[in-house]
Ligand code: PEP
């Protein structure tokens with residue numbers, strides 16, 4: 161019996177394929193499919209409903225219902241049984257449809273006389289496209305085999321919809337991937353840019369959905385799965401011990417690759433007439449549909465693993481690699497579900513922007529994008545389903561908005577915005593070589609933050625006077641293995657060479673909290689930002705910091721060296737860190753290495769506690785740099801990574817500025833140079849206020865130097881300071897309003 165049904169199903173698919181091959185209009189094809197399906201399933205009715213917009217379905221073809229209802233009957237998501245299938249993405253099989261909860265009577269279709277109803281979702285890779293329904297007068301429950309058969313038809317329909325086989329009149333039949341779509345995500349890195357989509361993982365296109373010979377397809381699938389298993393085993397063998405997370409992921413891969421259920425379902429689909437790749441894709445679609453319903457983070461990740469495996473399998477079967485042969489478009493903007501920092505770096509400086517479906521503000525990809533100063537948007541949900549290679553795309557990193565295939569008015573408005581930015585850039589380049597001196601003659605030093613070799617060309621192009629913060633952890637984060645000392649020494653030497661004598665402040669490894677090394681055993685901490693991180697790790701397990709200090713000393717090879725310890729919360733930590741350095745220096749000297757002619761040792765001030773350290777701390781430390789990103793999160797108790805609170809408190813809040821005033825005073829008493837290297841230093845108005853409060857060295861993203869310098873040179877710091885102090889005296893919560901008024905009145 162099952163066998164007969166299978167061959168029925170194969171026959172139906174064969175006929176569908178022939179229909180597709182015919183040179184017919186979209187509507188005629190849909191009509192024919194409903195006819196063939198009803199005929200093959202022995203039902204009076206077969207209907208196809210497609211989404212005309214995100215929550216409306218439209219009857220687009222029918223065999224058995226009133227033909228006049230086609231393109232007239234519509235329903236909302238969740239409305240009636242069809243709407244229920246669409247909303248839940250699940251099959252509805254009802255012997256007595258009118259008595260089902262939610263049944264909606266649609267007189268225009270003559271539906272009431274049909275008792276049984278079977279509806280399956282038409283979806284592709286988790287994207288809902290419509291609903292396929294069969295109905296019959298006889299009150300009966302459809303069998304599992306019949307459900308399967310209808311699902312297979314729905315899958316073919318989904319593929320055909322994707323390939324534009326049913327294009328016709330009306331929104332529901334518009335060609336897919338042609339409309340303008342707006343995505344609202346979150347800002348990973350500011351900046352506006354326009355260009356063309358470059359998919360990191362291009363979709364594999366399956367064109368041969370139906371196959372005549374199941375035996376051949378089963379063999380192809382089996383061979384492909386064997387190859388997949390071998391490659392997963394090889395990956396697992398290649399991952400060295402200690403690469404905790406990676407091994408866990410690969411183990412999950414192996415489990416899926418050997419999962420009997422996964423394989424069996426695909427084999428059954430082949431038995432029903434699908435090609436091997438279509439069977440994989442059908443399974444993948446179901447995984448994606450599940451993925452959208454799962455909220456548990458761990459489970460979602462595992463479903464993603466399964467999704468990745470399906471992609472690998474599809475590539476083996478179709479021979480389509482990541483390299484699809486298509487050329488990278490002009491001004492490429494990378495679109496991906498997510499991307500590792502290494503992959504992002506591999507693109508070098510080619511990318512104009514990056515848009516991710518996932519990611520978080522602190523994720524490694526975001527850290528790298530920041531370092532590369534590429535506008536980046538995260539959480540742009542479902543964009544990989546919509547975007548096609550080469551599509552025009554506008555990225556507004558300031559607002560967290562992406563326009564895909566925008567219409568002309570949007571493009572023109574965006575062009576204006578970019579033109580204004582370009583004009584400002586011109587203005588900045590004209591003052592690039594100028595010293596930054598305020599209108600009342602105060603000298604302010606503007607430095608840049610860096611962390612990758614890719615940053616260093618900006619040292620000249622931005623006009624930075626040096627590197628005020630070199631985040632050494634980036635070199636650790638972009639690798640999947642702990643870098644070797646020689647490797648690091650080489651990189652640091654190249655950094656110093658590129659700086660050509662300008663001062664570079666190397667911050668020792670700042671890991672933990674948001675920066676978790678992929679190869680370090682993750683430690684479960686209730687609150688990582690307040691946990692075992694940065695200097696705390698370095699002092700408790702000094703091996704890595706010692707190795708890094710050696711690399712830095714060797715890189716300097718006699719040249720002066722500037723080091724900064726992160727996250728020092730009390731005097732003693734500074735003393736211990738400095739002692740470690742002295743030990744390493746002595747050892748290096750003993751080993752015959754040239755030690756730097758001078759080592760300058762500073763610390764970051766990232767916890768309020770350090771501002772109240774004993775006087776001897778300020779006397780002994782050679783410079784202090786305020787890490788405003790962390791300092792602010794601890795000062796206001798507002799997580800810098802939590803979208804809900806991270807912008808809640810203004811940097812120009814009176815409490816925060818008063819606190820900074822205290823730090824300035826403490827440094828002034830001991831003549832300790834003070835700088836500020838958090839993100840706020842790169843925001844012009846904030847920078848102006850910081851300078852007015854007495855912080856005369858600011859380190860920021862290279863792209864911010866121009867705008868900051870331009871503003872600082874136009875105003876008198878003493879007057880800004882007066883505005884701030886007066887606002888304090890009036891008890892204003894934030895000085896932003898009064899400062900902005902002053903800037904406007906004196907522009
Ligand atoms: C800071 O905390 O302000 C800082 C500069 O360090 P990071 O952003 O790397 O934590």
Ligand code: MG
Nearest residue numbers: 766787789790
């Ligand atoms: Mg910090």
